[in-house]
Amino acid sequence: MLKTNVGSSVNPDAYAAGAEAGAAAAAGLDGVKVAFVYSGVQYCSDTLLKGVASALPGVPLIGNTSFTGVITAQGYVASETGFVGVLAVAGDGLTVGVAGAPKGEGARETGLAVAKAALAAAGKPSTGKIDAPDYFYMVANPGEEEFFLKGISEVIGRVPLFGGSAADNTIAGEWSLFTSDVVMSDGVAVAFFWDAEPGGFANVFTGAYAETDKYGVVTKVVDNRTLVEIDGVPAVQKYAEWRGMAADQLSGGDLLVATITNPLGVKDRLGDLTAIRHPMNGNDDLSMAIGANLAEKTTVIMMESDVDGLIASTGETVRALLARAGRAPAGLHLVHCGGRRAAIDARIDEVYASVKAAAGDIPFIVVFTFGEYGFEDDGNNTTGGLMLSFTALG
Numbered sequence: 001m002l003k004t005n006v007g008s009s010v011n012p013d014a015y016a017a018g019a020e021a022g023a024a025a026a027a028g029l030d031g032v033k034v035a036f037v038y039s040g041v042q043y044c045s046d047t048l049l050k051g052v053a054s055a056l057p058g059v060p061l062i063g064n065t066s067f068t069g070v071i072t073a074q075g076y077v078a079s080e081t082g083f084v085g086v087l088a089v090a091g092d093g094l095t096v097g098v099a100g101a102p103k104g105e106g107a108r109e110t111g112l113a114v115a116k117a118a119l120a121a122a123g124k125p126s127t128g129k130i131d132a133p134d135y136f137y138m139v140a141n142p143g144e145e146e147f148f149l150k151g152i153s154e155v156i157g158r159v160p161l162f163g164g165s166a167a168d169n170t171i172a173g174e175w176s177l178f179t180s181d182v183v184m185s186d187g188v189a190v191a192f193f194w195d196a197e198p199g200g201f202a203n204v205f206t207g208a209y210a211e212t213d214k215y216g217v218v219t220k221v222v223d224n225r226t227l228v229e230i231d232g233v234p235a236v237q238k239y240a241e242w243r244g245m246a247a248d249q250l251s252g253g254d255l256l257v258a259t260i261t262n263p264l265g266v267k268d269r270l271g272d273l274t275a276i277r278h279p280m281n282g283n284d285d286l287s288m289a290i291g292a293n294l295a296e297k298t299t300v301i302m303m304e305s306d307v308d309g310l311i312a313s314t315g316e317t318v319r320a321l322l323a324r325a326g327r328a329p330a331g332l333h334l335v336h337c338g339g340r341r342a343a344i345d346a347r348i349d350e351v352y353a354s355v356k357a358a359a360g361d362i363p364f365i366v367v368f369t370f371g372e373y374g375f376e377d378d379g380n381n382t383t384g385g386l387m388l389s390f391t392a393l394g
Contacts, residue, residue: 002091002200002394004331005029006072006363012081014043018051025088026056034096034191035088036137036333037063037178038070038367041168042082045176045183052086053180059088060098060121062191064139064166064177064369067338069348071366073356076348087333087365089393093196097122097133100179100189107144111151111188118192119155132156133192135201137333138163139177140188142370145383146224146293148188149373153381156192161381162203162391164335164369175370202325202392205374207265207276207384208313209303214242221296227264227279227288230300234286239264239279242302247286255282260343261307263386264290264300273376276303278339278385291371291385310340311347313388315354321390322358330394332364337386341368 007024011017018037026032035056039048049061069078070085077083089096099117104110116126124131133156140148142165149161166175166185179189195201216238220228230238236255240247243262250258256279265274277300281289294300305313314336321332334355344351355366374389375381 001197002089002094002330003029004087004089004363004393006085006087006365008070008072008074008077008083008085010077010079010083014047014082015051017043017082017084018048019054021084021086022052022055025086029088029090031092032056032059032088032090033094034060034062034098035086036365037061037084037086038066038365039084040082041065041174041176043084045178048084049178049180049183056088060096061180062098062100062137062139062189065168065175067167067341067368067370068169069368071352071355073364076352085365087331089331091394095122095194097124097192098179098190100177100182100187102182102184102187107147108151111148112154114188114190115152115155118190122192122194130156132159134195135160135162135193137191138188138373140165141175141177141186142166142291145371145373149381149383152190158380160201160203161373161375162333162335162389163373164367164389165371167338167368167370197394199326200394202321203374204317204321204324204390205273205376205387206317207274207303207387208309208317209263209265209276209305211265211274212302212304215299215301218294218296218298218300221294224293225290227290227294235288236282236286239302251282253281255279255288260339260386262302262304265303266294266298266300268379270379273379274301275382275384276386292383307343307347310344311350311354314351315358317388317390318355318358321392325392329362329392332359332362333391333393334364334366335372335389336366336368337372337388338368338370339386
């Protein structure tokens with residue numbers, strides 16, 4: 001039977017903060033198998049992890065820097081001098097393999113190597129007949145998540161996924177992702193789970209946006225993530241028409257802000273999931289830099305919500321997750337897009353209230369990421385932006 005606990009700290013000393021959060025997370029747990037660690041970019045990650053490890057000796061650690069803060073059952077945890085949240089997971093019937101590595105020859109090749117290392121860390125064969133995990137967690141740098149995932153899937157096949165991409169506070173590339181053994185800015189880390197308890201995992205992956213009737217065919221993409229044309233029209237121009245705006249209002253980073261409540265969506269092959277694509281930058285040629293991959297001759301839909309909807313969707317998604325789980329889980333691992341959090345801004349305590357009301361006494365942690373991972377129904381694992389990947393463990 002799985003058990004979880006969460007600890008946090010805003011101590012300005014990185015080692016002390018890690019030790020305090022780790023000790024709080026370890027309290028009352030025997031046989032901790034893995035701990036998720038989410039922190040501010042203000043800390044030296046190496047020092048922080050040593051602090052966590054002092055309270056959880058020998059426990060594999062995995063996680064990343066989070067955008068501005070984390071949320072636990074005690075509230076929104078943030079400080080200008082640093083913050084950390086730790087979710088510890090224990091269970092006699094649980095086996096976990098953790099591994100990570102900086103990007104090497106290529107993202108796909110790195111994902112493949114890390115998957116094999118995680119199998120080996122769990123005492124599982126990494127060649128020949130693979131004992132695939134029941135589910136797995138991934139963290140990577142923003143930019144090539146889909147290719148890391150391809151490499152991992154090449155080793156273990158289609159296994160349910162949850163997780164998100166490392167974030168910083170200013171989109172300046174100051175993020176880190178880490179395990180007990182490595183801290184990096186570009187790379188991938190995974191935690192593979194083998195759970196003796198049937199039905200010990202559930203995930204809801206959603207943008208929680210409504211579709212509009214404004215959509216078009218992607219007619220030109222460059223390098224996977226630059227959307228050049230929609231319906232043969234420059235992408236920013238087409239989007240501006242949909243919004244009733246002038247294209248020059250959507251240049252540079254203005255596009256990122258304008259699209260948080262009205263991003264683009266792409267449907268999966270059966271329509272079970274609309275994965276959100278967040279336009280990040282309006283380029284001089286009226287193309288868009290997008291936060292996840294796109295393919296030509298597919299359709300993008302303009303989605304819509306507002307800040308009230310972004311806040312309400314957190315509690316609604318927790319309730320949907322608990323209904324999917326079918327019973328009270330041991331803990332909740334809640335990945336929330338950093339872009340949504342930026343739009344919510346000073347109303348972040350309302351997100352805490354929404355999640356807490358839905359979660360009740362179940363331990364939980366909310367991390368704010370620059371990319372989210374999950375799946376819906378029988379669809380493939382995928383990535384998106386401006387999304388929620390909410391997971392029930394145990």
